[in-house]
Amino acid sequence: MLEKIEKYARENRVPIMLPDGIDYLCSYIKSHNVKKILEIGSAIGYSAIRMALVDDEIKVTTIEKDEIRYNEAVKNIHEFNLDDRINIIFGDALNTDINGIYDLIFIDASKGNNINFFKKYSANLAKYGIIITDNLFFHGLVQDETLIKTKNQRGIVRKIKDFITFLDENEEFITEYIAVGDGIAISKRK
Numbered sequence: 001m002l003e004k005i006e007k008y009a010r011e012n013r014v015p016i017m018l019p020d021g022i023d024y025l026c027s028y029i030k031s032h033n034v035k036k037i038l039e040i041g042s043a044i045g046y047s048a049i050r051m052a053l054v055d056d057e058i059k060v061t062t063i064e065k066d067e068i069r070y071n072e073a074v075k076n077i078h079e080f081n082l083d084d085r086i087n088i089i090f091g092d093a094l095n096t097d098i099n100g101i102y103d104l105i106f107i108d109a110s111k112g113n114n115i116n117f118f119k120k121y122s123a124n125l126a127k128y129g130i131i132i133t134d135n136l137f138f139h140g141l142v143q144d145e146t147l148i149k150t151k152n153q154r155g156i157v158r159k160i161k162d163f164i165t166f167l168d169e170n171e172e173f174i175t176e177y178i179a180v181g182d183g184i185a186i187s188k189r190k
Helices: 002-011 019-031 046-052 067-079 111-124 151-168
Strands: 036-040 059-064 086-090 102-107 125-134 173-178 184-189
Touching (some): 002 046, 059 067, 067 086, 111 125, 111 151
Parallel strands (some): 059 086, 102 125
């Protein structure tokens, strides 16, 4: 059934984590005994499902603002019988209030809002929790700006670089960058 979601993502140009990135994330969740996860950016539910499948005790809350992707995610979560462990919220993560405390916050949404997501949801992070952010390479454009072809890409690259600077200069968190998938950051409180 995962292959069906991957195929849908390819055919409909829905961005999901690259295979080595999602494998790394799931391995990290397992090795660090993560049980409560907040995901910013559900898309079609692929990463929420993959994370929930790591362990039967894992609970995921995930937020998606695109109605078509949200409906597809609801369908996919239901097909995996994970409705009781994945709570999907339809809405803009910047305007959604979450009250829970999470072991892991996974940011995989609008790249231009990474700083805003990080600031807003770090209050929901458990004392020894982690924030993982995906897509810091942005298909290699962050490392090699000569590959940029559009004004939109240039804007996204600038915002990702601003986010990396924000992480590097953050006085509360220390961040490690991992070159898997499309580049991820792992941020922990100092």
